[in-house]
Amino acid sequence: MKILICGKGGCGKSTIVALLAKEMARRRNKVLVIDSDESNIGLHNRLGMQKPDDFMNYFGGKKVLFEKTKEMKNKWGLDALPGDYLAGKGNIQLLSMGKIYKFGEGCACPINALSSKFLEILDLGDGEFLIADTDAGIEHFGRGVEKGVDILLVIIDPSQESILLAKKIAELGQQVDRPVYYIFNRIADQETKEFLLNSIDRNKVIAIIPENKEIFMSGLAGSEFNMDVDGIKEIADILESVREARVKATK
Ligand SMILES: Nc1ncnc2c1ncn2[C@@H]1O[C@H](COP(=O)(O)OP(=O)(O)OP(=O)(O)O)[C@@H](O)[C@H]1O
Ligand SMILES: [Mg+2]
Structure with missing residues (x-):
């Protein structure tokens, strides 16, 4: 199952990618995390890994990427990924x-073009998950990155911009025919939660993650997450059920 995490700048995308990957891996799934954010550089730290070499270099670098991605047609399984471009820890790998x-x-x-093509041709088996972290906003929708994934998770922090963007992404999700779900993040109190629930389609909300001091301090230090977080287990539960439902539907 391929999951793409998106949302406004600073809403908690990378944090939730790392937490979700860890929870998935704890459940003995194989997880490939894709860092498709061309700007931020710290995701590997949150996963307790070294920074891998850029996957674009495997194809000869950014200048030739458009040409090379056009040539990529065959399906690509997790086992065939080039080890020199992967970082890993336990059941999690990072590209x-x-x-x-x-x-x-x-x-x-060109980097977005590579993400788009790679997500499309990556072939996952049972018990294998891909979680893609994206750059802020919706530029990646313009590049068609979303067509290669099964489900879109929009992170909503308590801000009007997040609310507006979530609604827009729900529309974009319809255009690409992918289910869109919402995760609230940094919810400090009941009033904020109720306000957000009343502002968007509440049926799409699959988890509500509180403002959490441990997450905050870990984010400040750029250190690896090593804690149980309210909401993350629940998200992983939901994703497992969605995956099972899909597997049954295709059998
Ligand atoms: N639930 C939370 N409680 C407290 N702090 C949080 C929480 N979620 C995220 N943060 C903090 O918010 C900051 C932004 O988080 P993060 O980098 O994950 O956002 P992002 O959406 O990936 O940002 P960008 O758009 O720059 O990629 C980090 O310092 C992180 O530690
Ligand atoms: Mg980020």
């Missing part, structure tokens, strides 16, 4: 698509 390094080097479009 980082590419980053921007130099002044004036050009846009990140």
Whole structure:
């Protein structure tokens, strides 16, 4: 099952990617985390790993990426991924698509093109999950990155911009025919929770994660997550059920 995590800048996407990956792995699933954010560089730390070399370098670098991605057609299983470009710990592996390094080097479009194609051709078996972390906002929808995944999770922090963006992503999800679910993050009190629930389609909400001091301090230090977090187990439960439902439906 391929899951894409998206939402407004700073809403908690990477935090929830890391927590969810850890919870999935704890349940003995194999998890491939895809870092498709060309700007932020710390996701590997949150997973307790070294930063892997950029996957775009496997194809010869950013300049040739458009051409190379056009040639990628065959399905690609987890076992065939090039080890030199993977970081790993336990049941979790991390693949980082590419980053921007130099002044004036050009846009990140080729990196998004690679993400889009790779998500599409990656072939996962039973008990295998892909969790894609994305850059803030919806540029990746313009590139069609979402067509390669099964489910979109929108992280909503308590802000009007998050509410507006979540509604927009629900529309975009319909256009690409992918289910969209919401996860509230950094919810400090009942009033905030009720306000958000009254502002969006509450049937899409699958988890509500509180403002949490441990998450905050871990985020500040950029250290690996090593704690049980309210809400994450529940999300993993829901994802497992969705996956099982899909497997049954296709049998
Ligand atoms: N539930 C939470 N409680 C407290 N702090 C949180 C929580 N979730 C996230 N944070 C903190 O909020 C900050 C932003 O989180 P994170 O980097 O995961 O957001 P993001 O959406 O990935 O940001 P970007 O758009 O820059 O990629 C981090 O410092 C993180 O530790
Ligand atoms: Mg992030």
